[in-house]
Amino acid sequence: MKVSISMVSSRLRPRSLLLFFTIAIILAIAQTSIATLSLSEYILNSGKPTYTVLSSANTIFGGKFYLLNVKSQTWRGIEWNHKVGIYVPRRLVYKNHGVLMVTGSAPKDPVSNINNYALVIESIGAPFIILWDIPNQPIFGLREDALIAYTLAKYLETGEENWPLLFPMVKGVISTMDCVQNLLEKEQNFRIEKFLVTGASKRGWTTYLTAAIDPRVFAIAPIVYDNLNMPLQMKKQLEYYGTFSEQIKDYTKYGLTKMIAETDPNKVPEIVKAIDPFYYKESLTMPKLIVIGTNDPYWVVDSSQLYFYDLPAPVYAYVIPNEVHNITNQAEFFNTLRAFFVLAVANSLPEIQWKENESGMIVETPEELEYAKGWYAVSDTLDFRKARWESIDLEVQLNECGKKIVKFEKNTDKNLAMLVELRILKEGYSFSLTTIPKVFKRKGN
CATH class of the missing domain: 2.60.40 (Immunoglobulin-like)
Incomplete structure (x- = not known):
């Protein structure tokens, strides 16, 4: 059964000022025309999601599992589809709050994959949603950072406002929240009103941006995205490494890192304002748990110094020693995430x-x-x-x-x-x- 959703536009945080930007050919300075670039506008004008229930079953602990296919949008003529797993624990303590984990390409067996989290989910006692396929890929023969960098370069080349891939990535998360609310209201007779959103790397990037514009996000736990305040981040990489990290070479290839590093603080390009969570910080008022590995080769060791103290409270850090861009100590991460979720719901977060x-x-x-x-x-x-x-x-x-x-x-x-x-x-x-x-x-x- 295919279900249409019509609940997106009323939930977005309004942005009072339209953003104007310079359409530049990569590494060129000359201004050629003016247009608007707004993440909120993209979300509002990118259509309504639909979903199909692919399967449902009882879990090994007596809860319920649903597997959906969510069609979030059609982006530049390409239909975006996402596998979405919804795990409703047997011990359902929280009905109004849930955890939404944003991740990459779906595995061949999503049901077995989400069962790996069964003990964690049951211990939290809240609906747990895994959203796969953020972004849809490959597109244009590219994946991950190579794909994001290509779309940013195309925006700078053409000035077409829907090019930045972060926009449809955020739309995928928002569409999933819509569909999960609809499904659980019909199947389980309760409705999740608030989501803790978490995701790693570019999904952590997406987590920040989603939280900035959708008030259903009551807490976030971005993982290994230690890159807010991009202009200063790029400058600091040059100071510490003498060059840009090899891990962000896809952006360096198009001259994006150089362009951002050379940004005049008084003339920040609109593309940076549109995709850098630092420029949405006034909207990031929800509890934030920032998860970082000390040895992440994408960033410098103290990247968080460039943004952490500028974020509105409450904001917490969980910096894991000797971890890189892939957090291997999953048990400790989920232990802290569980406590963060429960204490955020109870408005009883620690004071540090x-x-x-x-x-x-x-x-x-x-x-x-x-x-x-x-x-x-x-x-x-x-x-x-x-x-x-x-x-x-x-x-x-x-x-x-x-x-x-x-x-x-x-x-x-x-x-x-x-x-x-x-x-x-x-x-x-x-x-x-x-x-x-x-x-x-x-x-x-």
């Missing part, structure tokens, strides 16, 4: 503050702590991608207000990166949160 100074970090919290650790890595250069992170146990002290104080002081004159991990005990959950990494440069750098 920290200060950075020339000698290290001081962290303050009223929360009960299981332990505190200081993590650090040293490097002969500012390139920490292959540096090994080590930990030491930190003493937890009490101040005059009864709050816990954790100090982590640097003890080397080498290039040093450091962060503090707190193991928090709250409302029956034990989970880790961290500071963001701080780099202390060797004298003379």
Whole structure:
């Protein structure tokens, strides 16, 4: 059965100002014409989604599983379809809130894939949705970053507003929320009103942008997308590496990284404003759990310093030592995600503050702590991608207000990166949160 949905436009956050941009041929400066470039406008004018139920079955724990095909849109003449798995746990504690995980190309057996998350889902007690095929690919013979970079270059070449691939990627997430609401209301007699959205890499990028324009997103957990405030990020890559990371070579190929790095802060290109979550930060007021690997080769070790403190509270970091762009410690990630979801729903998120100074970090919290650790890595250069992170146990002290104080002081004159991990005990959950990494440069750098 094919179901049509007509509930998209009323939920988008309005954008009061139309964005104007310069249509440029790549690496050219000359202005040729003016047009609007708006993610919200694309979402509003890209049609209504439809879905088909491909299968439904009971889960191994007595819950219910649905597999959908969602048609989110037709983008530049190409129909976008997504496999969507919906797992309703047997122990359904939360009906108004759910978790939506955005990921890439669908596996051959989506049912078996989502069953890998069964224990996690049952422990959360909320509907858990996996959205595959963000983006649809291959298109034009390209996938992933190569495809995104190509579409950004085509936008700069043609000025056609629907070229940036992030737009249909966000549309895919919003369409899925529409379809999931419709399906569960009909099949399970409840309706998810709020979603925690999470996704990794370019799906983390998409997570930020979706949250900025759809108020159904009540919390986000973007993973390994440590690239907000793109102009400063590109400049910092040149400072630390002397060149742009090889991992973003698809963007360098079209001159995009160079163009962004050379951006005048007072004249940020409209394409950057349209796709960089940093320029939507006023709308990112929901709880945010930013998940990063310390050795992610896409970014520099302290990329988060360029945006973290500019995001509206509440915002948390979970920086995982010795992890790269693919987080392998899934058990700890989902443990923290579960606690973040439950505490965000209950409006009972932990309180953590920290200060950075020339000698290290001081962290303050009223929360009960299981332990505190200081993590650090040293490097002969500012390139920490292959540096090994080590930990030491930190003493937890009490101040005059009864709050816990954790100090982590640097003890080397080498290039040093450091962060503090707190193991928090709250409302029956034990989970880790961290500071963001701080780099202390060797004298003379």
